[in-house]
Amino acid sequence: MINWFKFASPASFYPLAGKLWPWFAALATAFCAAGLWISFFVAPTDFQQGEGYRIIFIHVPASWMSMFIYCVMAFWAAIGITFNTRLSGMMSAALAPTGALFAFLSLWTGALWGKPMWGAWWVWDARLTSELILFFLYLGYIALTSAIDDPRRADKAGAIVALVGVVNVPIIYFSVKWWNTLHQGASVSLTKAPSMATTMLWGMLLMALAFWMYSIAMSLYRVRAIILEREHHAGWVAELPEMQR
Amino acid sequence: MNWSSTAEFFAMGGYGLYVWGSFGITAAALLIEALLAKKRFADTRRLLRRELAADREALNEHASRRP
Numbered sequence: 383m384i385n386w387f388k389f390a391s392p393a394s395f396y397p398l399a400g401k402l403w404p405w406f407a408a409l410a411t412a413f414c415a416a417g418l419w420i421s422f423f424v425a426p427t428d429f430q431q432g433e434g435y436r437i438i439f440i441h442v443p444a445s446w447m448s449m450f451i452y453c454v455m456a457f458w459a460a461i462g463i464t465f466n467t468r469l470s471g472m473m474s475a476a477l478a479p480t481g482a483l484f485a486f487l488s489l490w491t492g493a494l495w496g497k498p499m500w501g502a503w504w505v506w507d508a509r510l511t512s513e514l515i516l517f518f519l520y521l522g523y524i525a526l527t528s529a530i531d532d533p534r535r536a537d538k539a540g541a542i543v544a545l546v547g548v549v550n551v552p553i554i555y556f557s558v559k560w561w562n563t564l565h566q567g568a569s570v571s572l573t574k575a576p577s578m579a580t581t582m583l584w585g586m587l588l589m590a591l592a593f594w595m596y597s598i599a600m601s602l603y604r605v606r607a608i609i610l611e612r613e614h615h616a617g618w619v620a621e622l623p624e625m626q627r
Numbered sequence: 628m629n630w631s632s633t634a635e636f637f638a639m640g641g642y643g644l645y646v647w648g649s650f651g652i653t654a655a656a657l658l659i660e661a662l663l664a665k666k667r668f669a670d671t672r673r674l675l676r677r678e679l680a681a682d683r684e685a686l687n688e689h690a691s692r693r694p
Contacts, residue, residue, distance in 0.1 A: 432642060441649065490649070491652075494644075494646075596657065614678065624672060625679055
C-alpha cells in the first residue's frame with residue numbers, strides 16, 4: 383500500500399516530480415511524432431472538407447485537454463479544501479497556465495477551421511461561447527491567485543473559482559446536444575461507434591495522448607518551480623544538490 | 628501517401644493558411660510555454676542559490692568574529 387500522504391509533502395514530491403517529468407516529456411514527443419505522421423501522411427483526404435479537416439488533429443485534442451485540465455484543477459481544489467494540503471494548491475497553480483493555453487488553442491484552431499468551412503472566424507453559438515468562458519475562467523483563476531500575496535489564501539480563493547467554474551465543463555461538452563449549434567456534434571463518444579475513418583480516429587487519439595503527456599510533464603516541471611518559490615526558507619531546500627555551490 | 632510533391636503538401640489543397648496557421652501556432656505556443664517554464668525554474672534556482680550563499684557568508688563572518 384502506497385502512503386499517498388507522504389507525497390502530499392512538497393519535500394518528497396519535489397524530487398519525485400523531478401524524476402517523473404522527463405519520462406512524460408519523452409512519451410509526449412513519441413506520441414506527437416506518431417500522431418503527426420498519421421495526421422499528414424496516413425489519414426486520407428476528407429470527401430467534404432478536403433485537406434482543411436486536418437485541423438481536427440489538434441483542435442479536438444486541445445479542446446479535450448482544456449476541459450480535462452480544468453477538471454483536474456477542480457479535483458486538486460477539492461482535495462486542498464478537504465485535507466488542507468499545501469501541495470494541492472501548488473498543483474492547481476501549476477496546471478492553470480497549460481489549461482489556459484489549450485483553451486486558447488482550441489479557440490484559435492476553431493477560428494481557423496470555421497473561416498473556410500462556415501465562412502466566419504467566430505459565431506456566438508453555445509459551444510464556442512462556453513469554451514470562451516472556460517478560457518476566461520482560467521485567466522480569472524490566474525489573475526485572482528496572483529493578486530493575493532499570501533499563497534495559502536490565494537490557493538483557497540483559487541479553489542473556489544476552480545470548483546464553481548467546473549460546472550461549465552459539462553455545459554461545453556453537452557452544448558451541441560442541448561442547443562441547436564452551428565458547431566457539429568461529437569465525432570467520438572463512449573456510447574456509439576465514431577463517425578469517422580479509423581485512421582483519422584487514430585491520429586486524433588495519438589495527438590490527444592501527446593497533449594496529455596505534455597500537460598503532465600509541464601505541470602510536474604512547473605510545480606517544482608512553485609515549490610521552490612514557496613518553500614525557499616525550508617531546510618530541505620538548502621540541502622538540495624542543485625542548491626550547492 | 629497523400630502528396631505527390633512538397634509544394635502540394637504545403638498547399639494543403641488550398642487550405643494551407645488555415646492548416647499551417649493551426650499547427651504552427653500550436654507548436655510555437657507549446658514551445659514558448661516550455662521555455663518560459665524553464666526560465667521560471669532557472670530564475671528561482673539562481674535567486675535561492677544567491678540567498679543561501681549570502682546566508683552562509685553571514686554565518687561564517689559571525690563565526691570568525693568570535694574569539
